Amino acid sequence: MLTHRPMSKIDPSIALDVHANEAACPFTEPRARAAHKGHFGHIMVVGGHVGMAGAARMAGEAALRVGAGRVTLAVHPESRLLAGAGCPELMVHGIAHPDVLDAAFDPMSLLLVGPGLGQDDWSEAMWRQALHSGKPMVLDADGLNWLARHQKQHLPAGFVGTPHPGEAARLLSCQVADIEHNRPAALHALIQTFGGVWVLKGERTLIGDGSQHLMNTTGNPGMATAGMGDVLTGVIGGLWAQGLSPWDAARCGVFGHGRAADAVAAELGERGMLATDLLPWLRRWVNGKTT
Numbered sequence: 147m148l149t150h151r152p153m154s155k156i157d158p159s160i161a162l163d164v165h166a167n168e169a170a171c172p173f174t175e176p177r178a179r180a181a182h183k184g185h186f187g188h189i190m191v192v193g194g195h196v197g198m199a200g201a202a203r204m205a206g207e208a209a210l211r212v213g214a215g216r217v218t219l220a221v222h223p224e225s226r227l228l229a230g231a232g233c234p235e236l237m238v239h240g241i242a243h244p245d246v247l248d249a250a251f252d253p254m255s256l257l258l259v260g261p262g263l264g265q266d267d268w269s270e271a272m273w274r275q276a277l278h279s280g281k282p283m284v285l286d287a288d289g290l291n292w293l294a295r296h297q298k299q300h301l302p303a304g305f306v307g308t309p310h311p312g313e314a315a316r317l318l319s320c321q322v323a324d325i326e327h328n329r330p331a332a333l334h335a336l337i338q339t340f341g342g343v344w345v346l347k348g349e350r351t352l353i354g355d356g357s358q359h360l361m362n363t364t365g366n367p368g369m370a371t372a373g374m375g376d377v378l379t380g381v382i383g384g385l386w387a388q389g390l391s392p393w394d395a396a397r398c399g400v401f402g403h404g405r406a407a408d409a410v411a412a413e414l415g416e417r418g419m420l421a422t423d424l425l426p427w428l429r430r431w432v433n434g435k436t437t
């Protein structure tokens with residue numbers, strides 16, 4: 147059956163001024179002696195459908211490992227036990243009826259929407275609740291796939307989108323080859339279509355907000371493994387929750403995520419890297435330890 151494919155939003159004539167992403171560790175001072183967890187944000191991860199508890203868990207644990215004060219996972223009830231297993235610092239809510247999220251969102255500083263969210267009615271209801279909350283958010287994975295389906299453009303004022311090329315192609319109604327052919331033009335199209343800060347992942351991830359465009363140089367092919375993007379979502383969210391702007395959280399997060407993967411590769415090689423191998427190195431990075 148032939149299906150209608152809308153026009154691609156990519157203008158191939160776009161030539162952006164793209165600079166190298168030179169982001170260093172974003173924290174230069176030790177924490178105040180009287181610091182408490184309330185100073186470092188409360189994040190809610192919205193995702194973790196059946197069989198994908200790990201995606202929400204990795205995003206949440208990464209946020210904690212870069213210094214977020216509190217992280218709560220809002221997952222499918224069948225994922226509740228698995229999502230928190232082995233990381234008792236995470237709070238976990240099993241959400242049977244997504245309308246309860248309205249009240250749960252209230253104390254949150256920001257949302258990470260999409261890791262393991264899935265594609266069914268429950269997933270869509272969770273996504274709609276998150277969007278209606280107006281909370282600042284990082285949208286990733288299935289959170290982006292739902293955006294691609296609805297093309298909703300009233301995203302919150304504080305917004306970071308983190309697509310890989312497959313997700314970017316869905317968002318822009320084109321093929322992955324169109325994205326890879328002119329990645330800066332694809333980044334531009336995402337920003338023009340949806341607003342906010344966009345991170346176009348892959349080898350040499352691009353980060354842009356319409357006025358600045360950066361190309362990342364950290365990272366390696368060992369990162370081509372399941373869950374690596376979920377960890378990035380947590381890193382960006384964890385930095386943002388500690389007071390960085392969405393732009394700085396995105397550019398520093400992408401840099402530190404790649405830097406952590408490079409440290410893992412230097413120690414043990416690229417093949418066989420796990421997304422969770424980055425966690426101790428992310429902790430070193432946010433504390434200004436270079437090796």
Ligand SMILES: NC(=O)C1=CN([C@@H]2O[C@H](COP(=O)(O)OP(=O)(O)OC[C@H]3O[C@@H](n4cnc5c(N)ncnc54)[C@H](OP(=O)(O)O)[C@@H]3O)[C@@H](O)[C@H]2O)[C@@H](O)CC1
Pocket residue numbers: 197198199200201202260261262263264287288310311312313322348372373374375376
């Ligand atoms: N442990 C867990 O709980 C995990 C749970 N996860 C969760 O699973 C959910 C769905 O994620 P997913 O990986 O199954 O689907 P998705 O990323 O859309 O890929 C589908 C197709 O897109 C394409 N494609 C993908 N990457 C591409 C690229 N870089 N460049 C170009 N194309 C690319 C590719 O097409 P192909 O190239 O094979 O034709 C691929 O077949 C999501 O919620 C996520 O959070 C995962 O994070 C893993 C760990």
Ligand SMILES: Nc1ncnc2c1ncn2[C@@H]1O[C@H](COP(=O)(O)OP(=O)(O)O)[C@@H](O)[C@H]1O
Pocket residue numbers: 287309310347348349350351364365366367368369370371372373374375376377378
């Ligand atoms: N060859 C590569 N070089 C550098 N970074 C890579 C490479 N392959 C993947 N990555 C990075 O790994 C992450 C993969 O994210 P994603 O595809 O969303 O994974 P998942 O959906 O399994 O979580 C991104 O940050 C991407 O930039």
